[in-house]
Amino acid sequence: MKLWRSRWLRAAVLPVLVGATAAAGPVARADVIPELPLIIDVSTPADGQCAGPLHGTTAVYFPTGVPAHADVEWRILGGGQPIRTGIIPMNSDVMTIGFDIGQDELPADGRLRVDARARVPGGAASGYGKPWNLRVGRECRPLHVVSAGDAVTWGQGLDLDRTFAGLTAQTLGDQTGRATRLHDYSVSGAALDAPGLHTGAGDASCPLDTKTADESGANELPDVFCQLEQAGAEARAHGYPVDLVLLDGCINDLDPVFGIPVGVTPGTRDLTAAVRRECGGLGAEAVNPAAGVPYFSGAKLGYGGRGMRAAIEKAHALPGNPKVLVSNYFHGADAPGVPEVLRARWSEFVRASAEAFRQAAAQANAVAGEAYAVAADGLASQDGDRKLWMNPLGDEEISLRLLACPQLTDVPPQCRATAIAHADPDGAREYARAFLLNPAMREWFGGGGPSGDGFTVSRTAGPAGTMVDFDAEPAGGAIRQYDWYFGDGAHIVTKGTAVSHAYTDPGPNLPRLLVTDMTGRQSVYELGEPIVIE
Known part of the structure; x- marks a missing residue:
C-alpha cells in the first residue's frame, strides 16, 4: 500500500x-x-x-x-x-x-x-x-483512499502504517482483496474551516505548497477544505479516481485544550451551540470573539466557517465521486479520573459533534439523492481496561516524528498532549476495523452489510432518569453475544436479546448494537435517531 x-x-x-x-x-x-x-x-x-x-x-x-x-x-x-x-x-x-x-x-x-x-x-x-x-500493490486499479483532518487523523507520533487512516486503508484492502493507496493530507492542529485561509479566490487560494504566517508570525495550518483542494489537484494531475475519503475536523475550531473542556475560550461557553456553529456550520458570527486570545486557540483559525456537510460535499466532488466516511474518534468515558465538570463538558462535545456529523451526512445524502456519506466511530473497540488505543494517538515507542511538535515552545498544546499517548498497535488495528463494520461501508466495499433495523427501543425522549427498553429480536437468531453501546458512554454485554438502560444526560444519545454470531461474524446496527433526555 x-x-x-x-x-x-x-x-x-x-x-x-x-x-x-x-x-x-x-x-x-x-x-x-x-x-x-x-x-x-x-x-x-x-x-x-x-x-x-x-x-x-x-x-x-x-x-x-x-x-x-x-x-x-x-x-x-x-x-x-x-x-x-x-x-x-x-x-x-x-x-x-x-x-x-x-x-x-x-x-x-x-x-x-x-x-x-x-x-x-x-x-x-x-x-x-x-x-x-x-x-507496494501490483494492481493497475487499486483503491485510492484520501485522508483529511487534524492530528487525530494524521496520527501524531505514529508510524504511517499505524495511523488510523493507514490501518483503515490496510484493513479495507485486506477485506476487499485489492491493493490500496493512501493519500494523506491531514495536519496536526488543522481546523475544519479557517476562513482566513480563503482570501478572494475561495479554496483555490489555499497555501498548498508551504505554511503561511499571519501578522503575529503564528503559523496558519491548512484546514480540511484546503486539504481536499490539494487532494483533488493531485488526483487530477496523476489521473486516478478517489474511492474513499476519511474525514474528521472541528475539534480545533473549538479549541480542544481550553475551549472544549474548560469553556474559557470566547464563543465556547455554550458548548452545544458552539458545536452546531463550528461542526454544523450553523449561525456563524461576523466577528471572532477568540481573535485576541493570547494563548493558542484553534478558534482563531476556524471560527465561523463552513460545517461538515460542506466538507462532505466537497470530498464527494473529488475525481471518482468517492464515498465519504466521517470519523468520530471520541467517547464520553475516555477520560477517567478527571474532574466531573471537565468530563461532563467533554462528554457533551462527544455526543453533540457525533450528532452534527450524522446530520451532515444525512443532509448531504438527501441533496444528492444517493447514500454516499456516513458518520461512524470506533465504538466497538471500547472495551476491557479502556486503553488509549480507543483513540489511536501514540505508540509503544517514542518516535522521532514526535519532533514535529516541539516539546518546550509555544506550539499548539494539543500537539504535546497527543505526543505523550502510548497506544497498543494491535488494539489500534481493531479500532480501525471497527469503523469498517459500519453497514454502509460493508455495502460499498463488500462484506455484506446487515439488513433490517437490528433492534427496537421503547421510547426516544423523556425526562432525566428515563428507562428505555431495548429488544434485539430483529437482528435474527444464532447470535452468540450482544454488545450494547447506549450513546452516553455506557456499554454492556448480554447473551439475551432484551436489555434496559436509564438515561440521565441530555444527549443526544445515539444507541448502537454490535452482534456477534456463532461463526464470529460481527455486524453493527444503529438507531435511526438519537435518544434525547429533557
Whole structure:
C-alpha cells in the first residue's frame, strides 16, 4: 500500500529538527552518533504498480555536521533482506534518493522497509534509525483512499502504517482483496474551516505548497477544505479516481485544550451551540470573539466557517465521486479520573459533534439523492481496561516524528498532549476495523452489510432518569453475544436479546448494537435517531 504523506509533514518536521540540532550544538566526537538519520518520506507511483519496475524516491533527513563529516548509508528491504543499498554524502539537510526495483525483486506481500544509518570516517557506524514501512500493490486499479483532518487523523507520533487512516486503508484492502493507496493530507492542529485561509479566490487560494504566517508570525495550518483542494489537484494531475475519503475536523475550531473542556475560550461557553456553529456550520458570527486570545486557540483559525456537510460535499466532488466516511474518534468515558465538570463538558462535545456529523451526512445524502456519506466511530473497540488505543494517538515507542511538535515552545498544546499517548498497535488495528463494520461501508466495499433495523427501543425522549427498553429480536437468531453501546458512554454485554438502560444526560444519545454470531461474524446496527433526555 502506498502510504502517501503530504508535503506538510516535511514543512512541520524540518524546522523543529534543525532547531533541536542547533540547540544541542555540533557533535564533537566521531564515535558519538545520534538517532539520525531519519527517513521522512518515501514516494512511489500513485496509479498502482502493475507492470515494469517500481520507480520511487526516498527523502533522508540528516543535518550536515551531525556528526561531523558523516555520510549516510541507506537501504530498502523486502522480506527482511536488502534489495537496494547505497552510501551518499549529505550535502544538505535533506537528500532525495531515487531507486528502481524490478518486479521480480519485490516481495510477494509487497511490504518494503526503508531505513538509514550514519557512517563516520574510519568506518564507525550507528544503528539503523526508525524505519519507514510501506506496501507496494501490483494492481493497475487499486483503491485510492484520501485522508483529511487534524492530528487525530494524521496520527501524531505514529508510524504511517499505524495511523488510523493507514490501518483503515490496510484493513479495507485486506477485506476487499485489492491493493490500496493512501493519500494523506491531514495536519496536526488543522481546523475544519479557517476562513482566513480563503482570501478572494475561495479554496483555490489555499497555501498548498508551504505554511503561511499571519501578522503575529503564528503559523496558519491548512484546514480540511484546503486539504481536499490539494487532494483533488493531485488526483487530477496523476489521473486516478478517489474511492474513499476519511474525514474528521472541528475539534480545533473549538479549541480542544481550553475551549472544549474548560469553556474559557470566547464563543465556547455554550458548548452545544458552539458545536452546531463550528461542526454544523450553523449561525456563524461576523466577528471572532477568540481573535485576541493570547494563548493558542484553534478558534482563531476556524471560527465561523463552513460545517461538515460542506466538507462532505466537497470530498464527494473529488475525481471518482468517492464515498465519504466521517470519523468520530471520541467517547464520553475516555477520560477517567478527571474532574466531573471537565468530563461532563467533554462528554457533551462527544455526543453533540457525533450528532452534527450524522446530520451532515444525512443532509448531504438527501441533496444528492444517493447514500454516499456516513458518520461512524470506533465504538466497538471500547472495551476491557479502556486503553488509549480507543483513540489511536501514540505508540509503544517514542518516535522521532514526535519532533514535529516541539516539546518546550509555544506550539499548539494539543500537539504535546497527543505526543505523550502510548497506544497498543494491535488494539489500534481493531479500532480501525471497527469503523469498517459500519453497514454502509460493508455495502460499498463488500462484506455484506446487515439488513433490517437490528433492534427496537421503547421510547426516544423523556425526562432525566428515563428507562428505555431495548429488544434485539430483529437482528435474527444464532447470535452468540450482544454488545450494547447506549450513546452516553455506557456499554454492556448480554447473551439475551432484551436489555434496559436509564438515561440521565441530555444527549443526544445515539444507541448502537454490535452482534456477534456463532461463526464470529460481527455486524453493527444503529438507531435511526438519537435518544434525547429533557
